[in-house]
Amino acid sequence: MELLSLHDAIDRFVPDGASVALEGFTHLIPFAAGHEIIRQARRDLHLIRMTPDLIYDQMIGVGCAAKLTFSWGGNPGVGSLHRLRDAVENGWPRPLELDEHSHAGMAAAYCAGAVRLPFGMLRGYADTDLAAVNPAIRSVRCPYTDEALATVPAINPDVTILHAQRADCAGNVAIHGIIGAQREAALAAKALVVTVEEIVDELPPAMNAVLLPHWVVSSVVHCPGGAAPSYAHGCYARDNAFYKDWDAIARDRATFSEWMDRNVMSKAA
Known part of the structure; x- marks a missing residue:
């Protein structure tokens, strides 16, 4: 410092x-x-x-x-x-x-960045159209439940x-x-x-x-x-x-x- x-x-x-x-x-x-x-x-x-x-x-x-x-x-x-x-x-x-x-998306991206993961996950984009105008918002399938979860790249x-x-x-x-x-x-x-x-x-x-x-x-x-x-x-x-x-x-x-x-x-x- x-x-x-x-x-x-x-x-x-x-x-x-x-x-x-x-x-x-x-x-x-x-x-x-x-x-x-x-x-x-x-x-x-x-x-x-x-x-x-x-x-x-x-x-x-x-x-x-x-x-x-x-x-x-x-x-x-x-x-x-x-x-x-x-x-x-x-x-x-x-x-x-x-x-x-969204605020939740930004929070997930910052949290992922803080722990040096490549992306964050959230449910907050379900049933919204933000992903249609932001190609950075994508999704993955949970390996345990097969649930679709939104992802955002780490910040x-x-x-x-x-x-x-x-x-x-x-x-x-x-x-x-x-x-x-x-x-x-x-x-x-x-x-x-x-x-x-x-x-x-x-x-x-x-x-x-x-x-x-x-x-x-x-x-x-x-x-x-x-x-x-x-x-x-x-x-x-x-x-x-x-x-x-x-x-x-x-x-x-x-x-x-x-x-x-x-x-x-x-x-x-």
Whole structure:
């Protein structure tokens, strides 16, 4: 594990063409890391996220992404992701390949990746038509019951990026609050970068925490506020007003581009 600046962590672990998972569920969404990827002008990325929201709208809107693997995409409580829609419907600023799954399908794929199996299995696609539009969804016969089970290829990102409340000096990371697919995405990745609110000498005991041991962590980045405008449980609240404002910002290409230049491109990591 190395303690790096945000700039250096992204420079080292996110090359052009990489598959990148920025996970976090309602909170601890690694916005700061996504913004640094944008500033470093990464291209042809395969973005992976169970619930892509504003940070992926921004990354797609500036042309970072060539492909998106996801299970739901939107501005939570507000509406569509307009930059995502523009890329899919109009190819602006570039065409975007979609690999769509259900939440259960994504979870199975991450779990398979975490234990280094080639695919995950689930019943969740029974009697649905998603397989008709996603050729990656296939099936196998159970050797014990002859039941048909849906399969999804394992997800093994080149790098997973998470945000957490704290890490200790050895690189052990503690995540508190709602946990989505962070643990599975971390264990499935070839490299793991974690931005944290604080670095402490010793992690305090906490209920309902997920601990990522230092040997699975490639780099820790001290990045206070790294999840804003999402929230970090116990640290700061969600900026609900910004999520509402984003709808108008993202609808228009020129307004979006001007906002990104002013609020992301001109900011140093």
